[in-house]
Amino acid sequence: MKRRQFNKLVTGLAAGVCISALSTFSAQAADPFKVGFVYVGPVGDHGWSYQHDQGRKSVEAEFGDKVQTTYVENVAEGADAQRVIYNLAKTGHDLIFTTSFGFMNPTLKVAKQFPDVVFEHATGYKTAKNMGTYISTTFEGRYVAGYVASQVTKSNKIGYIASFPIPEVIRDINAVQLALNEYNPEAELKIIWVNSWFDPGKEADAANAMMDQGVDVILQHTDSPAAMQAAERRGAYAVGQASDMSSFGPNAHLLSVVDEWGPHYINTVKAVMDGTWKPKANVEGMKEGAIVIPGFNKSIPAEVVTHAEVLIAGIKDGSVYPFAGPIKNKAGEVVVAEGERMSYEELEKMNWYVEGISSDIPK
Amino acid sequence: MDIDLITNILYAMIRTGTPLLIVALGELVCEKSGVLNLGQEGMMLMGAVVGFIVTLLSGSLLLGFILAMVAGVLMSLIFGLITMELSANQVATGLALTIFGTGLSAFVGSEFVGKPIEGLDPVFIPVLTDLPIIGRMLFGQDLVVYLSFILFGAVYWFINYSRPGLILKAVGENPHAANAIGLPVFKTRYLAIIFGGAMAGLAGGYLSLAYTPLWAENMTAGRGWIALALVVFASWKAERVLLGAWLFGLASILHLVFQGLGFSVSPNLLAMLPYLATVVVLVILSSNQTRSRLVAPMSLGNPFHARG
Numbered sequence: 119m120k121r122r123q124f125n126k127l128v129t130g131l132a133a134g135v136c137i138s139a140l141s142t143f144s145a146q147a148a149d150p151f152k153v154g155f156v157y158v159g160p161v162g163d164h165g166w167s168y169q170h171d172q173g174r175k176s177v178e179a180e181f182g183d184k185v186q187t188t189y190v191e192n193v194a195e196g197a198d199a200q201r202v203i204y205n206l207a208k209t210g211h212d213l214i215f216t217t218s219f220g221f222m223n224p225t226l227k228v229a230k231q232f233p234d235v236v237f238e239h240a241t242g243y244k245t246a247k248n249m250g251t252y253i254s255t256t257f258e259g260r261y262v263a264g265y266v267a268s269q270v271t272k273s274n275k276i277g278y279i280a281s282f283p284i285p286e287v288i289r290d291i292n293a294v295q296l297a298l299n300e301y302n303p304e305a306e307l308k309i310i311w312v313n314s315w316f317d318p319g320k321e322a323d324a325a326n327a328m329m330d331q332g333v334d335v336i337l338q339h340t341d342s343p344a345a346m347q348a349a350e351r352r353g354a355y356a357v358g359q360a361s362d363m364s365s366f367g368p369n370a371h372l373l374s375v376v377d378e379w380g381p382h383y384i385n386t387v388k389a390v391m392d393g394t395w396k397p398k399a400n401v402e403g404m405k406e407g408a409i410v411i412p413g414f415n416k417s418i419p420a421e422v423v424t425h426a427e428v429l430i431a432g433i434k435d436g437s438v439y440p441f442a443g444p445i446k447n448k449a450g451e452v453v454v455a456e457g458e459r460m461s462y463e464e465l466e467k468m469n470w471y472v473e474g475i476s477s478d479i480p481k
Numbered sequence: 482m483d484i485d486l487i488t489n490i491l492y493a494m495i496r497t498g499t500p501l502l503i504v505a506l507g508e509l510v511c512e513k514s515g516v517l518n519l520g521q522e523g524m525m526l527m528g529a530v531v532g533f534i535v536t537l538l539s540g541s542l543l544l545g546f547i548l549a550m551v552a553g554v555l556m557s558l559i560f561g562l563i564t565m566e567l568s569a570n571q572v573a574t575g576l577a578l579t580i581f582g583t584g585l586s587a588f589v590g591s592e593f594v595g596k597p598i599e600g601l602d603p604v605f606i607p608v609l610t611d612l613p614i615i616g617r618m619l620f621g622q623d624l625v626v627y628l629s630f631i632l633f634g635a636v637y638w639f640i641n642y643s644r645p646g647l648i649l650k651a652v653g654e655n656p657h658a659a660n661a662i663g664l665p666v667f668k669t670r671y672l673a674i675i676f677g678g679a680m681a682g683l684a685g686g687y688l689s690l691a692y693t694p695l696w697a698e699n700m701t702a703g704r705g706w707i708a709l710a711l712v713v714f715a716s717w718k719a720e721r722v723l724l725g726a727w728l729f730g731l732a733s734i735l736h737l738v739f740q741g742l743g744f745s746v747s748p749n750l751l752a753m754l755p756y757l758a759t760v761v762v763l764v765i766l767s768s769n770q771t772r773s774r775l776v777a778p779m780s781l782g783n784p785f786h787a788r789g
Contacts, residue, residue, distance in 0.1 A: 162587060309740070311748040313748065314702070318692075319702060320702070323737055330486060331738070342693070343595075480748045
C-alpha cells in the first residue's frame with residue numbers, strides 16, 4: 119500500500135498535478151456509511167469544486183457520525199480518474215460522487231467492477247444499474263439574472279463573460295437573451311469569450327474592456343470573482359457565478375446564481391442508506407433547491423425584486439419556463455413553436471443562438 | 482474607435498503587461514548570469530499567496546508587497562541551493578520549483594480563498610494624467626506600474642552600462658574564464674537568482690494585491706511561462722523585454738475589445754493574437770542570426786563546478 123501511494127505520488131508529480139491533488143480528508147467515526155467525492159479542481163477555486171465541497175460539508179452536518187466523507191481534489195479527467203475512483207471503491211466507500219463531465223467513462227468502468235457500490239456522476243448522460251447522474255439547471259437562475267439585468271441597466275448594454283462554446287454555456291447565454299427579449303428588447307448583449315474557466319486576470323480584463331464600451335451590468339460563466347471586483351471598482355453591476363460572490367462587490371453584486379449540491383447529496387445518501395436509491399438521471403433546479411439566489415442588491419427597485427421573486431416562484435411551480443416557445447433563432451426562424459417546450463435533452467445539445475444576439479458562436 | 486477607447490486600451494495594455502514585464506526582467510538578469518530558472522510560475526504563486534495573506538491580516542499593502550518579494554526570494558534560494566551547491570540540472574529543478582510552488586501556495590492559501598481585500602489604487606500624477614491618449618497609460622497607473630518603469634530603467638542601465646553588469650554577463654558567458662580572472666561566479670549567480678525570485682514575488686503580489694485583489698489557486702494562469710518565453714524571444718535584451726511584455730498586453734486586450742465591439746472574427750483566432758504578435762515581432766527583431774547568437778548567454782543552463 120505504501121508503495122502504491124508512493125507510485126501515485128510520483129505519477130501525480132509527473133503529470134504536473136500539484137501536491138495537494140493527493141491530499142484526502144477523512145472524518146473519524148465508528149463503522150460509518152462512507153461517501154467519497156472526486157473533484158476535478160481544487161476545493162479552493164471558490165467556484166465549481168468549492169461548491170461541491172460545500173455540499174459534502176452539508177452531508178457531514180446532516181448525518182454527523184453516521185457518515186464518513188472522503189474527497190480527492192485536482193483529479194485529472196481520464197485514466198488517472200479511474201484509479202482514484204477505483205481506490206475509493208476498494209477502500210469501502212458505499213457511495214461515490216464524481217463531479218466532472220470527463221469522469222463519466224472512468225466512473226462507468228469502476229461501477230461495473232463494484233456492483234455493490236453506488237455511483238453518481240455529475241453532468242454526464244451514461245447510467246448503469248448502480249450508477250446515476252445529476253445535473254442542475256443553471257439556466258433558470260440565469261434567466262432571473264437576465265431579467266434583473268434588463269431592468270437595472272442604464273446604458274442598455276449588458277456584458278457576458280463566457281468560457282468555452284459548449285452547449286451548457288450557449289444555453290445559459292440564450293436564457294439571458296430570452297429574458298432581455300421579453301423584458302427589455304432594447305438591451306444589447308455583448309459576449310466576450312475568454313477561453314478559460316478560470317483566469318482571474320483575464321476575466322478582470324474582459325470586464326474592464328466591456329465597461330470601457332459602456333456595459334454597466336456584467337454576467338459571467340467563468341469561475342473567479344475578478345469581474346465582480348472590477349465592476350465594484352468602476353461602479354457597475356455584476357452577477358455572481360456558482361457561489362455567493364457578494365463579499366467581492368458589496369455595491370456591484372446584483373445577485374448570485376449559486377449551485378447548492380447539498381440537498382441532492384443529502385437526499386442521495388439517505389436513499390442509499392434506506393435502500394430506496396434507484397439509478398436515474400436527476401435534473402434539479404430551483405424547485406429542488408439545487409439552484410439558489412441567496413439575496414438581491416438593496417439598490418434594485420422593489421418592484422424588480424418582487425417580479426424576480428414571482429419569476430422564481432413560477433420556475434419552481436413550472437408556470438415559467440425560459441425555453442418555452444415561441445423561440446426564434448438568430449436568423450429569425452421559429453425553432454420552438456408556440457406552446458412547445460424544449461426538453462432537457464434538447465437543451466443539452468443546444469448549439470445555436472436565439473434571436474437578438476448579434477455575434478456568432480465561435481467555431 | 483474613439484479617443485476614449487484608445488486611451489482605455491493603452492491604459493489596460495500597460496496594466497496587463499506589467500506583471501509579465503516584472504517577472505521577465507528578473508528572469509533576464511538571472512539568465513544573463515547563465516542560470517535558467519523555470520520556476521517563475523511557482524515563485525509568482527508563492528509571492529501572490531504570501532502577499533495576499535499578509536495584507537489581509539495586517540491591512541498593509543506595503544508589507545504585503547515586501548513579504549511577497551521575500552517569499553519569491555526564499556523560493557529562489559531553494560532553487561539556488563539545489564542547482565549551485567548540488568549542481569543539479571537547472572531545467573529539472575526549475576520545473577520542480579514550479580510544481581512545488583503551485584502545491585504549496587494552494588496549501589498555504591486554502592483558508593484565504595473567497596476573502597476580499599482593498600486592492601492597490603491608482604495614483605494620478607497631476608496634470609500629466611489629463612494628457613490626451615497617453616495620459617492615463619503612463620501617469621494614471623498604480624505605484625507598482627511606476628515601479629516597473631523604474632525597474633526597467635535600472636535593469637537596462639545595469640546590464641548595458643554598469644561594471645557589475647559586465648561581471649554578470651562575463652559569468653553568464655563563460656564562468657570558468659570569469660572564475661580564472663577572479664570574478665565571484667557563485668556570488669554573482671546567487672544574487673541574480675535572488676533578484677529573479679524577488680521580481681517573481683513582486684509580480685505575484687501585483688496579481689493578488691492590485692490586478693485582481695483576491696487569492697485563488699493557480700491564479701497566475703501561466704503568466705510565468707509567458708514571461709520565460711518573452712526573455713528568449715527578446716533575445717536577452719531589456720528593451721525588447723519591455724516591448725514584448727507591452728505588446729503581449731496590447732494583444733490580450735485587443736482580443737477582448739474586438740469581441741465586445743462585435744467584430745466577426747473567431748475569438749479563438751483572436752486569443753492566439755497575443756502569442757502570435759509577440760513572437761512574430763520579436764523574431765523579426767532577432768532575425769539577424771549572428772547577432773542573436775552573440776546575445777544569448779553562452780553558458781545558459783550549465784552548472785558551474787569549480788569553487789571560486
